Amino acid sequence: MLPWNYGFAWNTGHILFLGAFYTVLVIIATTVVSALWRSRRSLRAHQTEEIRWHSDFHDLPAADRVCRHVLTGEFKKRECPHAFDCRECETHAKLIERHPLTVIAGPDEDVFGMDFPLDRYYHRGHTWARLEDDGTVTVGLDDLGRRLLGAPDSLELPMPGDHLTANGTAFNIRKRGAKVRVLSPIDGEVLAVDGPAGQWRLRVKPDSTDERAFRHLLRGPEVKPWLMREMERLQLALTAEGAVPTLADGGEPVSDISASYPGTDWDAVCGKMFLEG
Amino acid sequence: MANAMSDQADKELISRGLKRCSTPRFVLWMLPWVALLIFGLYAAGLCLVKGLNQTNMDNRFAFGLWIFLDLTVIALGAGAFFTGFLVYILKLRELRAVINSAVVIGLVCYSGAVAVLMVDVGQPLRAWFTFWYPNVHSMLTEVTFCITCYLTVLAIEYLPIVLKNRKLREVPAFLVFEFQLHKLTYVLAGVGTFLSFFHQGSLGGLYGVLRGRPFAFREGFFVWPSIFFLFIISAAAVGPSFILLTTCLVQKISRKRLVRVEVLRLLGRISGLMLAVYVLAKTVDTLIWINRTSPERGFPASQYYSWNPFGTWILFAEIVLFGLVPALVLLTPRLRARTGWLVAAAAMACGGVALNRFVMTVQTLALPTLSFDRFLSYAPSWQETGTFLAVVAYGVLVYSFSFRYFRLFPDERELQAAVPPTDTREADPILAGRY
Amino acid sequence: MTNPNKPVKAARYGMAIDIDRCTGCGACMVACAVENNVPPAHAGANDRKGITWIRVYKVDNGGDGDGRRSAFVPVLCQQCGNETPCVHVCPQQAVDVDPATGIVGQMPERCLGCRYCMAACPYHARYFNWWDPAWPAGMEKTFNPDVAPRMRGVVEKCNFCHGRWHAARQQATAEGKPDTEPVAYLPACAEACPTQAISFGDLNDEAGVTAAAARGRDSFRLLEKLDTDPKIHYISKREWVRRIADAPRPGDGKESRRG
Numbered sequence: 016m017l018p019w020n021y022g023f024a025w026n027t028g029h030i031l032f033l034g035a036f037y038t039v040l041v042i043i044a045t046t047v048v049s050a051l052w053r054s055r056r057s058l059r060a061h062q063t064e065e066i067r068w069h070s071d072f073h074d075l076p077a078a079d080r081v082c083r084h085v086l087t088g089e090f091k092k093r094e095c096p097h098a099f100d101c102r103e104c105e106t107h108a109k110l111i112e113r114h115p116l117t118v119i120a121g122p123d124e125d126v127f128g129m130d131f132p133l134d135r136y137y138h139r140g141h142t143w144a145r146l147e148d149d150g151t152v153t154v155g156l157d158d159l160g161r162r163l164l165g166a167p168d169s170l171e172l173p174m175p176g177d178h179l180t181a182n183g184t185a186f187n188i189r190k191r192g193a194k195v196r197v198l199s200p201i202d203g204e205v206l207a208v209d210g211p212a213g214q215w216r217l218r219v220k221p222d223s224t225d226e227r228a229f230r231h232l233l234r235g236p237e238v239k240p241w242l243m244r245e246m247e248r249l250q251l252a253l254t255a256e257g258a259v260p261t262l263a264d265g266g267e268p269v270s271d272i273s274a275s276y277p278g279t280d281w282d283a284v285c286g287k288m289f290l291e292g
Numbered sequence: 293m294a295n296a297m298s299d300q301a302d303k304e305l306i307s308r309g310l311k312r313c314s315t316p317r318f319v320l321w322m323l324p325w326v327a328l329l330i331f332g333l334y335a336a337g338l339c340l341v342k343g344l345n346q347t348n349m350d351n352r353f354a355f356g357l358w359i360f361l362d363l364t365v366i367a368l369g370a371g372a373f374f375t376g377f378l379v380y381i382l383k384l385r386e387l388r389a390v391i392n393s394a395v396v397i398g399l400v401c402y403s404g405a406v407a408v409l410m411v412d413v414g415q416p417l418r419a420w421f422t423f424w425y426p427n428v429h430s431m432l433t434e435v436t437f438c439i440t441c442y443l444t445v446l447a448i449e450y451l452p453i454v455l456k457n458r459k460l461r462e463v464p465a466f467l468v469f470e471f472q473l474h475k476l477t478y479v480l481a482g483v484g485t486f487l488s489f490f491h492q493g494s495l496g497g498l499y500g501v502l503r504g505r506p507f508a509f510r511e512g513f514f515v516w517p518s519i520f521f522l523f524i525i526s527a528a529a530v531g532p533s534f535i536l537l538t539t540c541l542v543q544k545i546s547r548k549r550l551v552r553v554e555v556l557r558l559l560g561r562i563s564g565l566m567l568a569v570y571v572l573a574k575t576v577d578t579l580i581w582i583n584r585t586s587p588e589r590g591f592p593a594s595q596y597y598s599w600n601p602f603g604t605w606i607l608f609a610e611i612v613l614f615g616l617v618p619a620l621v622l623l624t625p626r627l628r629a630r631t632g633w634l635v636a637a638a639a640m641a642c643g644g645v646a647l648n649r650f651v652m653t654v655q656t657l658a659l660p661t662l663s664f665d666r667f668l669s670y671a672p673s674w675q676e677t678g679t680f681l682a683v684v685a686y687g688v689l690v691y692s693f694s695f696r697y698f699r700l701f702p703d704e705r706e707l708q709a710a711v712p713p714t715d716t717r718e719a720d721p722i723l724a725g726r727y
Numbered sequence: 728m729t730n731p732n733k734p735v736k737a738a739r740y741g742m743a744i745d746i747d748r749c750t751g752c753g754a755c756m757v758a759c760a761v762e763n764n765v766p767p768a769h770a771g772a773n774d775r776k777g778i779t780w781i782r783v784y785k786v787d788n789g790g791d792g793d794g795r796r797s798a799f800v801p802v803l804c805q806q807c808g809n810e811t812p813c814v815h816v817c818p819q820q821a822v823d824v825d826p827a828t829g830i831v832g833q834m835p836e837r838c839l840g841c842r843y844c845m846a847a848c849p850y851h852a853r854y855f856n857w858w859d860p861a862w863p864a865g866m867e868k869t870f871n872p873d874v875a876p877r878m879r880g881v882v883e884k885c886n887f888c889h890g891r892w893h894a895a896r897q898q899a900t901a902e903g904k905p906d907t908e909p910v911a912y913l914p915a916c917a918e919a920c921p922t923q924a925i926s927f928g929d930l931n932d933e934a935g936v937t938a939a940a941a942r943g944r945d946s947f948r949l950l951e952k953l954d955t956d957p958k959i960h961y962i963s964k965r966e967w968v969r970r971i972a973d974a975p976r977p978g979d980g981k982e983s984r985r986g
Contacts, residue, residue, distance in 0.1 A: 414840020414880020504849030
């Protein structure tokens with residue numbers, strides 16, 4: 016094994032065999048050490064939330080990873096290559112150059128009786144972000160999200176001073192055996208948590224108020240097609256988790272959807288809708 | 293109340309959306325295997341404490357049940373490296389549906405084999421001698437090095453599966469480490485393939501180099517006897533078959549549909565292809581051995597098969613009945629489309645490889661080499677059987693645990709949705725996912 | 728181990744065993760066991776689990792009644808010279824061929840007990856310690872102090888009474904003889920044989936009795952075609968005895984009742 020053993024003599028056989036063995040050991044060790052090293056670096060750089068999201072996104076079924084431009088009909092079929100981070104996406108940049116989208120203060124969207132004001136940006140994880148005049152951003156849960164979660168059993172909100180990452184965790188909720196994390200729409204520092212119970216809002220100082228910081232969020236004419244698809248996904252999720260179809264005829268979802276489906280795996284439904292897999 | 297709370301805690305360990313049986317029922321399933329494990333550990337303990345006289349091996353039958361089963365189990369566990377190779381190197385994405393399960397099976401097979409080897413040697417505490425004074429001309433040195441390295445690789449490949457557990461994932465260090473390790477899986481798959489190539493081959497080489505046993509001895513290429521290559525091909529052939537078998541078994545026991553049926557058929561097709569190549573190579577090799585290699589060493593091949601009960605039927609069974617027949621079945625799309633045929637052919641392929649390993653280990657030693665020798669027989673003692681049953685129990689326990697708490701089958705969640713099957717084999721309970 | 732850098736005149740110790748003289752008395756087996764501190768068989772041992780570094784087999788010509796002829800063949804480690812099977816396969820290099828004497832030496836201290844060498848040996852000359860060695864009370868007085876007993880779980884085999892070779896070597900050095908010359912000594916079995924059927928000597932020594940007998944017309948070796956170059960030559964004038972050296976044929980192999 017080692018040259019100083021009694022009687023050891025280098026010959027071709029030894030060189031080949033021990034060479035191969037040590038090479039393999041080195042490769043294995045390098046792989047593990049390299050993974051550990053990179054992990055340490057990621058943890059130090061506070062990339063945990065980003066990595067958590069990438070990991071979750073990777074495990075989502077293909078149907079849930081469609082590009083936003085499929086929702087608005089620009090593509091027939093396209094899977095998002097950037098984990099819903101359109102800030103990096105060249106295709107998205109090219110498309111909005113041709114057809115810029117703005118937040119318009121038009122009439123509120125009414126989809127299936129739910130309230131979706133158009134004065135804000137929407138995140139595909141069912142949170143919204145509104146840029147206020149004083150440069151802060153208000154973040155909240157959208158109507159569908161509220162109805163899905165109803166009155167949560169427990170809630171873990173961020174503290175003032177906590178940093179939020181776009182597509183990272185905003186808050187954790189427990190509801191009827193479900194443990195869900197709701198995604199944050201933007202990067203920023205939490206200034207305050209306010210609003211009455213059930214209507215909680217976060218006041219966030221964004222890392223940047225540049226248009227680019229909000230590029231990955233849905234707005235204006237994208238909202239309705241997205242919501243239609245979300246209702247389909249909800250329908251599928253409920254059926255998959257054992258519920259009987261009830262939304263097909265276009266009734267209004269109630270304020271606490273989970274209460275209407277006592278037998279369903281609510282954890283699984285919420286996981287699907289809040290993009291946690 | 294305490295029960296409900298512990299049930300709830302247990303539920304939080306199970307992946308989101310997967311349905312698993314209740315905790316008490318799971319404990320009930322595990323208990324008999326634990327009992328078997330304890331019995332087996334006692335049998336192994338007897339062998340370690342009292343010595344190998346507890347077995348029925350003797351000076352003429354130096355290798356017995358354990359070595360035969362070790363070789364078989366390592367050949368069956370080859371699915372881990374071969375599937376890894378197909379997924380990460382050849383980019384056959386559909387097999388991602390079974391790669392996790394294959395890794396767990398591989399880990400169980402290899403760690404079980406190594407554990408049995410530790411009991412099988414006379415002085416287990418001297419196991420490090422092989423690393424310190426290696427004989428590079430010996431196939432067994434090669435096997436030892438490779439299997440140790442490969443077990444390490446398998447353990448590292450198992451780690452991401454464990455770390456992706458729902459509760460463990462919440463720990464940031466685990467989450468991040470799993471993510472970084474996953475990015476390098478292809479390196480591990482490559483190393484695993486390289487190592488497996490050599491140790492599967494060397495296990496065959498163990499017998500192929502025995503100049504004193506013309507029944508086993510083969511000529512070959514450079515230092516490697518032909519059996520070296522035959523063992524690699526047969527292991528690659530039987531790996532996918534074993535994964536197919538275990539997946540179907542798990543589907544049956546858990547009463548869930550875990551993989552799309554196309555994945556099973558793909559596994560069957562790959563296995564059939566490799567098996568066909570193997571049968572061809574083996575036939576050529578056997579002919580050379582019968583007509584040249586063995587007679588040149590003074591041992592006419594016919595006399596090997598003149599001792600009861602090992603007549604020529606065993607050669608026929610090994611190559612034709614459990615080799616050619618399953619290969620043909622697995623290569624016929626019409627037969628492959630029917631799960632019954634698929635599973636039967638896979639089982640026969642596995643049986644064929646087990647028979648081949650048996651012939652190489654047991655028949656080699658049973659046959660006389662000196663003219664005043666006798667043909668010998670051997671039957672394992674209960675301690676030997678018990679030790680091996682401990683490995684089986686260990687395997688079932690580890691796999692059951694992994695199946696419950698880790699996501700072994702990524703497609704399970706999609707498949708459990710109540711979608712009607714798209715093919716017409718609705719009468720088949722496994723395909724229909726209903727019982 | 729001899730120093731590989733010193734030029735030695737290598738000996739090739741071997742044997743010429745005259746089967747026509749062997750009576751099957753088994754004195755060689757007993758002498759070997761006594762010399763080498765081989766433990767008596769354990770209560771549960773059968774003839775396949777006991778340790779007999781040299782073992783006398785009975786063979787016959789397959790005839791019936793008056794036509795039946797028997798002979799006795801002592802088989803021990805053949806000290807193979809060409810690509811020694813057991814040396815080749817040991818994963819720990821616990822066996823080696825001493826270039827100065829040609830003796831295939833087993834190191835029980837390094838043996839792992841994997842028994843691969845036992846599978847490799849076609850002459851079944853290797854034996855495993857299935858039990859802890861145990862001697863009845865009082866028998867420890869019969870121990871040979873020059874030979875270390877082996878522990879449970881290791882393989883052992885004939886080493887041409889290497890301890891006696893060492894003693895002879897020391898004697899030769901004490902007498903002032905140059906240590907590059909091979910020494911003459913007798914292993915226990917050759918010494919004990921009452922008919923002197925076992926002749927032991929340096930096969931490289933052309934003039935020696937053993938080498939001459941080995942060169943003789945009636946000499947043969949077991950399983951010649953395996954090309955292991957064994958150093959044990961058997962001698963018999965009887966044709967049917969010479970054929971025992973061939974590969975087995977179905978039905979005619981009978982293991983001896985003796986030993």
